[in-house]
Structures are given as structure tokens and as C-alpha cells.
Amino acid sequence: MSNIAEAATASHADHSDPLLEALGRIVGAAHVVAGIDAPEALTDYRRRYVGRARAVVRPASTAEVAEVVRELAAWGIPVVPQGGHTSLVGGATPDDSGEAVVISLKRLDRVRAVDLDNDTITVEAGLALRKVQDAARDAGRLFPLSLGSEDSSTIGGNLATNAGGVQVLRYGNTRDLTLGLEVVTPEGEIWNGLRGLRKDNSGYDLRDLYIGSEGTLGIITAATLRLFPQPVAQRTAFIKLATIENVLALLNRAREGFGAALTAFELITGPAYALVEHQLPDERLPFAAEPKAERSYVLLEVSDGESEQHAQEALERVVGSAIENGIAIDAVIADSLAQSQALWRLRQVNLAQSQLRDGRVIPHDISVPISQIPQLLRTTEAALQQRFPGVRVFAHGHVGDGNLHYHVARPLAQDESHVAEHENDIRALVHRQVTALGGSISAEHGVGRSKRDDLPHYKTPLELALMQRIKHALDPHGIMNPGKLLQG
């Protein structure tokens, strides 16, 4: 791993590089730059990795992607596919060997087709997620994938990482929203699997193999995605509960009472909530924070196909009964779009802001069976306190999917170098607890570079061997996104 300063002082690539000239003949010279001239392609989103690349090339079409890959395969040059470059695990950043060529998909940004009778949209990989949502809305439909980086992440990256987000509870992960794919293989062939079919049992499921493979098996260049009716009404509630067990009881009632209308069920644990109040005193919070660490808060959203009134009544009925039955302590139901946006802002913006002000955290993107969440929170906290007394845990996340973002911060008496020093041990401790409860150490962000070396500790040798066999079968020369997901 090099750092930014080193990269900046490295010598410029030779502009008469015959590889760059060959690539320029395919995509036009203006769309090939030496790696050194494209620093934004070399530093990951969290600024933990600074890589080098021989070139960054920007093809404009699937045919050009295929031709570029054929050229690189002929030279034996590794390929790093890149979309919005928003990976949280360094999945789209080249390593520091300087050998790889980054293929940016951002010029593949067309909406190829909208089929209203089939409820599908076909888009190219480089289109920003927000623009996919917009195109669906312009057609009177909903494309429900929604996540923090939706303005800058591309649908190709969402597919490569099987992105999750806040509506998985109702609509599933990116995988569940995808009917067909177009993929350029490591040999530069084009697999046209852009089928708009809801049922197709005619062979192995190549689609789902490429989805979530993080660019290590091929380059996704386009996808046919499912659309849904737009909800007629959305209502948001914010609920305070005494314990995490009560959160699960509320989730059960909400699943039963709302069915498919339940589109978000997000947990904020007491300490994470209290930190927002402490660090961002100007934000108006629905409730005053309380000293009891066991307090939990839930942001709940229903999306109704009938009417505002129907949504409001359902929400009042379910939340009201939860309070009557002692499951919830108190609740606010947003009366206006502005109130609803403020509640979402707390979840999507303020949590991260408050932690950023507090200092460095060690993040974990974990999942367990929903039933194991109370156990996970309790045993992990206890184990952390025993080993690293005073560390603070800020946890929140998509509890309806069993997915928590579990952030460990310094003891108040220490500075942030404390957790940085212990990062590896803290990660190992948290990941062991997760694994013991049947969970995953990467729920929605993927493995990329930052968890690659963790996998062998948490997967069985058999599972790793099966993955290696698939990698070797589909990328026999190992040129696709090397060093990501799997060890060499």
C-alpha cells in the first residue's frame, strides 16, 4: 500500500506507451489517460488505499469494453472495473503494482429500454443509481434500490456488489431486483443475458454468479431490472423502545400488521442516538436522549398502495397497539413530508456526522439471523468491554434484514489512536462473535480488498475452495480485479 504523497511524486507514465496507443485506437485517444493523470481513479472512497494504474480507459459501449478487454487479455494485463468508485471496502481501486488498467464504465450511461407491460428497465452499467430511480419515476414506476451513495454510485457497481440499502426488507437486495445481465468475460466475449424473464429454468444461474462477484469474474455492462408500482402514500414513524428484545417484538407486529407495506425498519441504538444529541445540538431530535444504553429507537416506514389516510390509520393502529401492549415506550408519526425527511436525515446523515465529529470508528458491516440480534449486541459489547475497557459502540442498521453497522469508538478518556492501534483485534473480536451466531462479516458492502484476508478465518476451507474453482473456471488467467475478494 502506498500513500497519496508517494503516488503524487511518482514519475508520469510514458505517453508513447504502445498499450495506451492500442487502447486509444479502440476508444479514442481522449478516453485513455495514464494512471498518474487520473488520481481520482486510484484512491478509494474511504481514502485508505492509494493504488497505481498503467492507464484508465473509458469505453463508450459494450463492444468497446469487449475490445479493450481482448486487447488487455492479449497483453496479459490485469483489469480493474470501476463505476462510481464508492466502494467502502476498496473493491474498485487498483493495487499499487501499477500493472493494472482501470476500465471506467461511466460512459456506458444509457437507458436502453423501458417496458411498462413487463415492468422492466434496461440500463447500462455506468448510469448512476439516482438516474435509474429517476428514469423509473419518469415512467410512472418505482425502482426501489436506495442507499446512501445513490447520487454517485453506478448501477454496475451496485450489481457487482449486490448492494442492499434501506428497502431490502420489502424489495430485496440488488440481486432480487435483477432479471437479466450483459457481461463482458475476461476473454472479451459478450454474454447477452439481458432477459426480461421472471421465470427461466434453462441452465445454471450465471446471472446470480456475476452479481456480487465484485468484478472478479467479468464486467457487468448492462442489466434488465424490475420495476414496481409507485406507492400512493408513505408514512414514517420514529419509535422509542426500552430494549432490543422489544425491537424484535415490534418488528414481528409490523410484519404482521403491514405485510408488504412495511418498507423500512431501521434501528438506532441508544448510544448512537445520544451521540447525535451530544455532537449535533442544533438538530431537533424526536425524543431527548436517555442515559440508559439499552434504549433503542426505530425508524419505521410504510408505503401504501391505497391512500394517505389508509397509511396513516394502519400506522396509528400498529404503533398504538405496540405502545398499549408495552412493547414501545413512545412514538412520533411524521405529519408532513418535511417531518419525514427530518427523521430520515437523522438516520442517513446525522448518525454519520456525529460519529465523524467524535473521531475515528472501526466500522463493521455485519448480519446475523434477526433472532440473534439481541444476543449479538449483548455478547459483543461484553467481550469488547472486557478486552478494551471503555470503548463505545455505536450500532445502527437495517434490523429488518438482520444487518447492523456496528461501529467501535475510542474510550472517552483516550484519543482515537487507541482504536486505530487495536483495529485488527477489535475486528477479529467482532467478526468472531458474528460468525459464532451464524452471521456474515460482510452483509452488504462486499469483501473487496479490506476483508479479503479476513474471509479465510470465517469461511470453511471447502467454501473457499469452491469459490476458487469458480474463479479459475471463469477467469483462468486471473486478470479480473486481482487481489479483491479472494486471495491470489
Add this chain to the structure above:
Amino acid sequence: MSNIAEAATASHADHSDPLLEALGRIVGAAHVVAGIDAPEALTDYRRRYVGRARAVVRPASTAEVAEVVRELAAWGIPVVPQGGHTSLVGGATPDDSGEAVVISLKRLDRVRAVDLDNDTITVEAGLALRKVQDAARDAGRLFPLSLGSEDSSTIGGNLATNAGGVQVLRYGNTRDLTLGLEVVTPEGEIWNGLRGLRKDNSGYDLRDLYIGSEGTLGIITAATLRLFPQPVAQRTAFIKLATIENVLALLNRAREGFGAALTAFELITGPAYALVEHQLPDERLPFAAEPKAERSYVLLEVSDGESEQHAQEALERVVGSAIENGIAIDAVIADSLAQSQALWRLRQVNLAQSQLRDGRVIPHDISVPISQIPQLLRTTEAALQQRFPGVRVFAHGHVGDGNLHYHVARPLAQDESHVAEHENDIRALVHRQVTALGGSISAEHGVGRSKRDDLPHYKTPLELALMQRIKHALDPHGIMNPGKLLQG
């Protein structure tokens, strides 16, 4: 392919066969029989294939399955996994070489766990689908997979073929209902992927690779499946429409009006409906059949989380507005469970009965994008009439998923040998039309043996090559269910 008479006269296997003895030491001698003594394991459900097998072995646990497979792998003996043996494409029947051993999963029939907070059930592969449904209902939940053979097909077979059925529109195929799998590999190792996780992006999607692989990559021995709230009310309507275009217009209105409450949308085309009236005059049909072949009929079901009254009102609103707007001609809404069951009986039982009485049909299990269904029906009918004048087409199916069961029957002036003689040409004609419209020649039944040799005509060489590479990577000695799905 041999026939039943030949198989019956074949000589009995040698009962001192050392292989059978070795298998008997693993599972108990009572659970190993020579193939000749287990004829039900050798003839497929549609009685088109009669195979032979060296033995049929019935392990009682995953560990026994693994040990049996290791033993067979050591001998280099092919393995045919078998559940309820209800494949419609010969997918679970051994070939006639007599070399293979059939592994019956039917003794693996336990419910291993129900996790209500996680909304999951973990079951073994040999459990009949009906019993999975029952176990879910006993726990106060819904397992929504539902299909004609649910009493006898096993969940392992449903998984191996990614079974579809009548509620795919709302809940998806078997794939979409599955969170985790346990699989015995062709080397006899056990992959424990029984994760109850809704989000897990920690490597390649092995789960979805095994699902739908028809026993050619390994043996699924258990699965963790998703559960849903039971609907509070279900309402069924039967609707008559002038044309297939109106069916799509009604589908759009139903998706918009019911959202996730729309749980079935089944098409019966005019000629198929008229045949029921003609062949089964004692059945009381909702409407008299009409001579216009363009007439279409839709069985529509809504599943409501609120109340009977809410379901009824929604159904009356949507169906009423479709009639007012000229989309539908007429409709009946079932007033009682008995009426609803009668409508479902028409769809699930009477259609098949009437065609059975009429004589042999050439069946096709096809899908296209929903928007292409009118085009598919028109152009295929025209092409068939030009080439085989007078043939009759009985089509019905899950139009909300783009999936039709398209059956071609003899001209009235001919006997059934007419279509039998032309079977290959009829299939090729229909499959070419489907492929030209971006469809699949196997929507939900799988490929098995009967469509194996069709695939090369309808998939690209690249897709077939990718599938072969995966097969070779995961089953390098080619012992898993040979001759199914892929050519040798």
C-alpha cells in the same frame, strides 16, 4: 431409451454385488436395493423414460449421503439424486446404462428448526412440499411455494429445479424463497451454507448456483427457507376478456391496484376453456364458452393482510373499474371458499383433465417478457397453422410471470399420432418463436433429459461454454446426474 417391457425382463442384479454391500454398511442393508427391485425409481412421472440403475440407496442423514457419495466417487459410479420423482422433464430418472446409483432423499424428512423472529424454517431435502407448507402454517406462518405436485414433490426437488407455481407473481420462485443451503459435493464433502441471512455479500453466490442445477453439481440435503405472514383474507375472481391485449391491460391495473396483495394472475385462453366445457360437461363453469378463439379468461387472487371486507372491496373496485373501462367483459367474484376452490379446480385440475380426454398434446413450458405474450400467441398460432393446418392450441399459465404452458393438440380430423409424428418439428417451431421474442424454452420445469438436446439450439455457444466450465469446476469427474441439463 428402453421401454418398460424391456426393463421388466432384464435380469435381476447380482445380490452379492460388493458395491451394494459397501453401501449397506453405510445406510443399513434394508435401505439398499438393486435397481431392478425399485421400478418406481426408474420410470419418470410422464412415463416417457425407463432407465436402469445398479442400486437405489436411501440414506437417513446428510452424513450418510456424504458417505454414500464418497463411496460412489471412489468407485467412479454416477449418481442420480431423487426426491419425489415428479420431474416433468425426466430430470430424476437414471439413463438406461444401468451404471448409476439412485440416491433417494426421502428419508431426510425432518423439520430441523423454525425461527419465528427470523421468519425462517430449516428443512431437509426429502420433506414433501406440502409438509413444508404444513409446518409453516402450524407455526402461524406462510410458506408460499405452491404447485400441482405439492403432495408428492419434495422441497429438495423444488430447489434443484427452482420450482415456480402459482404464487411466483408475489413471492418469487423457489430461489427467491431460499436463504441458505446444505449441499453434498460430488466428492462427498458437506457444504454447510444453511445461513438464515437476508444479507450476505461475502463471496460468490454458491447458493443460487446449486438452486436450479438439477442435481448436476451436488446434492441439496437441506435448506433454510423464508416464511411470510399468513394472509388474513383471500379472494378469487374469474374474469372474461375480449382479447389477450386486454389481459395485459388488466394485469397492469391489478398490479397497480393491489400491489403486493396480488398473489395470482392466471390466464386460460379461449380454446382451452372451451375444451373443458366440451370434455367435462358436468363441471359448472363460470361462463358459457364462446366460439371466438380470442376470448381470454383470468383467474385472479388477492391475499389481504387486513380483513375479508377490505379484500372484497379492493377486488370489486379493481374488477368493477376494468369492466366499466371496457377492459373486461364480465367477472364473477367467489362468495365462498367452495366457490373459490371451484375456480382453482378449473385451473389446476380441469384443464389437464380435459386435455387428457382429448388425447395427446405436445406440451411446452415457455416464458417471454410479459409484454411479448400477445405477439407470441399470434405469431406462433399463425406459424403452426401454416405448417400443420388444423392443430389446436390449448394455452394457459402464469401470465403475471410471462410463463405459459402451451399445448399443441391434433387437428380434429386426425388421430393423436399426427402430433406425435410431428412432435420434434412442432417443438422446434414453438421454441424458435419463443427464442425470437427473448424467451426461455424452460420457464419452470427445468431442462432435465427431455430438453437437454434442445438447449444448444437456443443458447449461445458462449453461455453453454460458461455452463460447461462451471460443471467441470464443481463436478470434475462428471458423476452427478449425468446426461441431464448438459450434453456429455
